[in-house]
Amino acid sequence: MSTPRHFLDLDRLPATTLRAILESAKAMKRAGRNGSTTLAGRTLALIFEKPSTRTRVSFEVAMRQLGGGSVVLDAQGSHLGVRETIADTARVLGCYVDAIMLRTDKPQKLDDMAAAGAVPVINGLTDATHPCQLMADVMTYEERKGTLKGATVAWCGDGNNVAASWIHAAERFGFTLRLAVPEALRPDPARIRWATERGAKVSLHTDPKEAVSGADCVATDTWVSMGNNDAERRMRLLTPYRVDAALMRLAKPDALFLHCLPAHRGEEVTDEVLDGPQSAVWDEAENRLHTEKAILAWCINGTRPDA
Numbered sequence: 001m002s003t004p005r006h007f008l009d010l011d012r013l014p015a016t017t018l019r020a021i022l023e024s025a026k027a028m029k030r031a032g033r034n035g036s037t038t039l040a041g042r043t044l045a046l047i048f049e050k051p052s053t054r055t056r057v058s059f060e061v062a063m064r065q066l067g068g069g070s071v072v073l074d075a076q077g078s079h080l081g082v083r084e085t086i087a088d089t090a091r092v093l094g095c096y097v098d099a100i101m102l103r104t105d106k107p108q109k110l111d112d113m114a115a116a117g118a119v120p121v122i123n124g125l126t127d128a129t130h131p132c133q134l135m136a137d138v139m140t141y142e143e144r145k146g147t148l149k150g151a152t153v154a155w156c157g158d159g160n161n162v163a164a165s166w167i168h169a170a171e172r173f174g175f176t177l178r179l180a181v182p183e184a185l186r187p188d189p190a191r192i193r194w195a196t197e198r199g200a201k202v203s204l205h206t207d208p209k210e211a212v213s214g215a216d217c218v219a220t221d222t223w224v225s226m227g228n229n230d231a232e233r234r235m236r237l238l239t240p241y242r243v244d245a246a247l248m249r250l251a252k253p254d255a256l257f258l259h260c261l262p263a264h265r266g267e268e269v270t271d272e273v274l275d276g277p278q279s280a281v282w283d284e285a286e287n288r289l290h291t292e293k294a295i296l297a298w299c300i301n302g303t304r305p306d307a
């Protein structure tokens, strides 16, 4: 039996595979929504141990547009990891579906599901990373401004799961990443080491102005991620990192603003920036659909785009 093609994290797939998936996403976007039989007769199970709007709807619509279908399980409505081991659930689901997307807290749960070897497993966000989001972010940047290779992205805010996938992306796609994050909320140093040891330009900053100065893109995310229970402390630490019009003015005049959404208006970003001409957040949300179609086609169908 061959090993399923999992989409677990950007650092676990070759850059050539990620590039091929992105090019396939762009082609799928051009092809439009109807008539595809790419995943006809195939089914995706979506398991949510945390809430979601974009990830749930974009994956469900992606399967539908590719001719397949989906089944959604939530934490309350399934036995996952409580009354049944994750590996056993994976084996059972593998009898019914062709791939599993899991949104959960501990990354180990994704690994346990993948190790069961039943069907491809896709990371729909964990406490540690959010790789599907970054595929949409890279696509959005490239649509608006051409290649990300050699560009500079400034991340301002929490060193969270989305920031971690930005670090992976900086190495895989060859751009400079400046992380403006308070010391107490910095990303795992091992993740930054992983990127810099491979030649990636990833730097840490405490001053957001320094990070944003001359950048091609400014990105941020909520200050209080799902599962964080220290909101007050985070608000205090992160207030100086808010992306407002004055901070955006320090970036290049045509710099893009990205945010994975949901946004907390007036906290990590002001209305003026989120709704302003440099914001690409709605395209970014739409591109979740196109990149997920490409990820699903790669995971479920036999062809390796980089083979």
Ligand code: CP
Binding pocket: 051, 052, 053, 054, 055, 056, 125, 133, 260, 261, 262
């Ligand atoms: N960006 C993102 O993953 O959004 P949801 O939490 O709504 O899925």
Ligand code: NVA
Binding pocket: 125, 160, 161, 162, 221, 222, 224, 225, 226, 260, 261, 262
């Ligand atoms: N960092 C956020 C991302 C939501 C898409 C969270 O984990 O809640």
